[in-house]
Amino acid sequence: MMRDAATFEPVESRLTKPQFWGTLPARWTSDVEETLVCCQVRQETHDVKSFFFRSPAGHGFSFEPGQFVTLELEIDGETINRCYTISSSPTRPHTISITVKRVPGGKVSNWLHDNLQAGAQVRVLGPSGEFTCARHPARKYLFLSAGSGITPLMSMSRAHHELSEDRDIAFVHSARTPEDIIFARELDLIATNQSNFRASFVCERVGTRTNWPGVTGFLTLPLLKLIAPDFMEREVFTCGPAPYMKAVRDLLDEAGFDRRHYHEESFSFETLIEEAPELLAEVAPAENGDVLANTFAVSFSRSNREIHCGTDQHVLDAARQAGVRLPASCTQGMCGTCKVKLVSGQVEMKHNGGIRQREIDQGMVLLCCSKPLSDLVVDK
Structure with a gap:
């Protein structure tokens, strides 16, 4: 045993082991502990980083691979909510990570x-989401991803790997260049350890890798048949930019694939509203004469706008129809992006975990899943 020359005290006795070693942590919930601590930042590619978080109280994270969390950030004096898929595996419950392009x-x-560095504290809500292989067990999977859409499928792959579940998984990832492939080495490692796991990469161009031995171009039906000849028998999970997912749907429809075995992320976390309430669907504003009797007035106090919302219509939908631009993402009551303070009035809100009970008690609502029960005044 190594000893210190001055005190002869064993060096090991002076080292403090992490509190969580050898213990099963109590489950973390954002209702009880809203703030997590960033414990590591890892550079994945030239423009992609992974951020790892830990519970200050030592709680563990329980989620299904493929789910997401919502970060509540203060940027330039403004509170902004953004959803990011969890890229880590639930088999490592002491930390949780997101991977951001x-x-x-x-x-x-x-x-x-x-700005986000180790030691920083961040408010986090979740986990939430239904895009997970845990709810669709299958003998064979096909994972199709592009860009940062790799993150939920990476969580699923890591979970199978670390549980030693050698499930038949064909993972096909599309990237701009070989340098843009996220988790390339780890996917190769999983493929080495799992005999039924196969990772394939499709790069739009070679970039600086003039010796790139892989496929260049785009994913096509003939290429998919070459990579996974039995893809028609597989449970398919897809995530990536909206044009990519549409191309995949078209490709599978051309092949006659049974859509009951197809799953895709219902919204693009990083691109749908990253900077862009203006990217929300454009809907023609209603004419004044279209206001019906069974509507309530909704006033936005800060923007000095007023719209009318039907009793069986969500406030967010009515706002879009009236041309009012509001931050929103999932539109399913999961992510919390459209959370606002209800100054006055009452709503019927049916959410899916995107808001804490204490926030509801404080008068906060999610506009995407709230229907008016009276005239409303919203702090927005």
Whole structure:
């Protein structure tokens, strides 16, 4: 045993082991502990970083691979909510990670890359989401991803790997260049350890890797048949930019794939609203004469706007129809992006975990899943 020359005290006795070693942590919940601590930042590619978080109280994270969390960030004096898929595996419950691509001009992704460091505290809500292989057990899977859409499928792959479940998984990832492939080495490692796991990469161009031995171009039906000849028998999970997911749907429809075995992320976390309430669907404003009797007035106190909302219509939908731009993401009551303070009035709200009970008690609501029961005044 090594000893210190001055005191002869064993060096090991002076080292403090992490509190969580050898213990099963109590489950973390954002209702009880809203703030997590960033414990590591890892550079994945030239424009992608992974951020790891730990519970200050030592709580553990329980989630299904493929789910997401919502970060509540203070940027330039403004509170901004953004959803990010969990990239880590639930088999490692002491930490949780998200993997973020820097979006040119993106307010949140650039702030995270430039400012979030180990030791920083962040308010986090979740986990939430239904895009998970845990709810669709299958003998064979096909994972299709592009860009940062790899994160939920990476969580699923890591979970199978660390549980030593050698499930038949064909993982096909598309990237701009070989340098843009996220988790390339780890996917190769999983493929080495799991005989039924196969990772394939499709790069739009070779970039600086002139010796790239892989496929260049885009994913096509003939290429998919070459990579996974039995793809028609597989449970398919897809995540990536909206144009990519549409291309995948078209490709599978062309092949006659049974959509009952197809699953995709219902919204793009990083691109749908990264900087862009203006990216929300454009709907023609209603004419004044279209206001019906069974509506209530909704006033936005800070923007000095007023709209009318039907009794069986969600406030967010009515706002979009009236041309009012509001931050929103999932539109399913899960992410918390459209959370606002209800100054006066009452709503019927049916959410899916995107708001804490204490926030509801304080008068907060999610506009995407709230229907008016009276005239409303919203602090927005």
